[in-house]
Amino acid sequence: MRTYTLVNQKGGVGKTTTAISLGAELGRRGMKVLIVDCDPQANATSCLGIEPGSVTAGTYDALIGRLPATDCVLHSPNLKLTLLPSSPALAGAQVEIVGMADRERALQRALSPLGGHFDYVLIDCPPSLGLLTVNGLVAATNGVIIPVQCEYLALEGLSQLMQTLQRLRSGLFPALAVRGLLLTMYDSRTRLSKEVADELRDHFGDSVFETVIPRNVRLAEAPSYGIPIASYAPNSPGGIAYREFAEEILERDGVPMAKAAVRVSKDGIPKNARSAALGDHGGVSHGA
Numbered sequence: 001m002r003t004y005t006l007v008n009q010k011g012g013v014g015k016t017t018t019a020i021s022l023g024a025e026l027g028r029r030g031m032k033v034l035i036v037d038c039d040p041q042a043n044a045t046s047c048l049g050i051e052p053g054s055v056t057a058g059t060y061d062a063l064i065g066r067l068p069a070t071d072c073v074l075h076s077p078n079l080k081l082t083l084l085p086s087s088p089a090l091a092g093a094q095v096e097i098v099g100m101a102d103r104e105r106a107l108q109r110a111l112s113p114l115g116g117h118f119d120y121v122l123i124d125c126p127p128s129l130g131l132l133t134v135n136g137l138v139a140a141t142n143g144v145i146i147p148v149q150c151e152y153l154a155l156e157g158l159s160q161l162m163q164t165l166q167r168l169r170s171g172l173f174p175a176l177a178v179r180g181l182l183l184t185m186y187d188s189r190t191r192l193s194k195e196v197a198d199e200l201r202d203h204f205g206d207s208v209f210e211t212v213i214p215r216n217v218r219l220a221e222a223p224s225y226g227i228p229i230a231s232y233a234p235n236s237p238g239g240i241a242y243r244e245f246a247e248e249i250l251e252r253d254g255v256p257m258a259k260a261a262v263r264v265s266k267d268g269i270p271k272n273a274r275s276a277a278l279g280d281h282g283g284v285s286h287g288a
Contacts (some may be wrong), residue, residue, distance in 0.1 A: 002253060003111075003121040004179060005140035006147065010157035011127035013149040014184035016043040017219055017229075018242075019124040024228035025246030027080030031119040031255075034073065037086035038107065038136050039126040040093075045085040049226025050074070055087035062110040063093050063135070069110050079231065082118070094131045104172070107135035119255075129164050137168060142253075143179030147213075148200065150186045150193040155200075180252075182245065184213040211245040214238060 006019045016039070023033045037044040038059055042052035062069040062084065074083045097106045111121065125136040137144060146161065148154050158181075169176050181204055187193045201208050213219075216238035222229045229239045250256075 001115050001118050001121060002142045003123065003140055004142055004145050005123040005125060005136040006145050007125045007133060007136060007161065008146055008148065008154075008157065009127055009129050009133070009161055010149070010154060013154060014147045014182075014213060014219075015127070016047060016124050017223075018145070018147050018182060018184070018213070018245075019044055019122045020047050020228045021219075021230065021238075021242035022246055022249065023081055023120070023122050024079060024230040025243055026120050026249070028230060029246065029250065032082070032117065033080070034082045034084065034114060034118045034121045036084045036107075036111070036121060036123040036136075038090075038123055038132055039086055040088060040091035040132075041126065042086035042088070042090070043223075044124045045083065045087070047223040047226065047228075048076070048079070048081070048083055050083070050085055052085070052087045055085045058085040058087050058090070060087060060090040060093050063090070063106055064096050065110070068113055070113050073114070079228065081228075090132070097131065097135075103131065104134050104138050107132075108139040111139060129161070134168070137165070137176060138173055140176065143177045145179050145182060147182045147184045149184050150196040152192070152196060155196065178207060180207055180209045182209050182211065182213065185215045186212045187215045209245065209248055211241060211248050213241045213245070216241075 006015050008015050019035055023035045027033045035044055035048075036059060042055075045052050045055065045058075057067050057072040059072070061067040062072050069084060072084055074085060076082070097103050100106055107123070114121070123136045123139060125133045144165065146158070148158055165176060165178065181200060183197050183200065186197065197212065214237045216236055218233035218236035219229055219238035222232040225232055229236065229242055233239050234243070
C-alpha cells in the first residue's frame, strides 16, 4: 500500500481537486484507492457527492478511536473509489487527540487496519499546519505531494511548509519525504505562470512533477456534480492533465501503467452523473 498526503497550508491551490482527480484516475487503472478526508471543511467529501452533515461515521470516529476505520469507509464501485469521509465533528478532533500518547501518529494508527485493502491511500489535509495536518504528514509513508498554484504568493507559503517538513524530519520523523511539487492553475497566457514554474523547477529540480495542471473551468465545475473530472469531462484540458499525472505517479512508483483498460468517454456531463457519485445510495456500500 502506498500512502501519499496532499498538503499546502495555503487554501485554493487545488489540493482537494488533486486528491480526488488523481484517485479517480488511479482507480480507472485498476488500482484500489482510498481517499482520506482529513479536513474539517470536508471538501473532498462534498466533491464526491456526500453532504458532510449526513456523515455518521468517518475520519473523526477513526481518529479518536470510537470506531475502526473499516466501519467508517464508503465504497463507490461506479467511481472505483473508497472514501473515509469528513464531517464538522472533525474540527474538535484536534482538542481530543492532544492528550493522546504519540498523538502525531493517531491517523497512522487509525488507518493501519486498512493496510491490506488498498494499493493507494491519498490523504487530503486542511489548509493549515495544525495537529490534523501533522498527522497526515506522519501517515505519508511514501511521501508528500504539494500542489503549488502558479503565483508568487504561493511561493511564500511553500517556504513555510518546507520549514515545517524540515522540523518534523529533524525530530521524530526522519523518514518524511516530499514526493513532489505539482504545478496547478497554470495559465499559459500569462508570463507570471511561466516565471513561477521556471523558478520552482530551477530551485527544486526533479522534485517538481513534469505534469502541469492548467487553469480550467471544467475542473471548477466538476465538484458541483459530486464527481471527479475523470467522470465529468475526461477530455477537457484538466481531465487530460490529471490522466497524465496519474501515469507519472505510476511510472515513478514502478507500477505497471494499467491493470485494466482505461475507457475515456466523450467529453461532457454524463447523463447519469449524479448516480456515479458516492452520495447516491445506489452506488455506495459501507465497510472495508
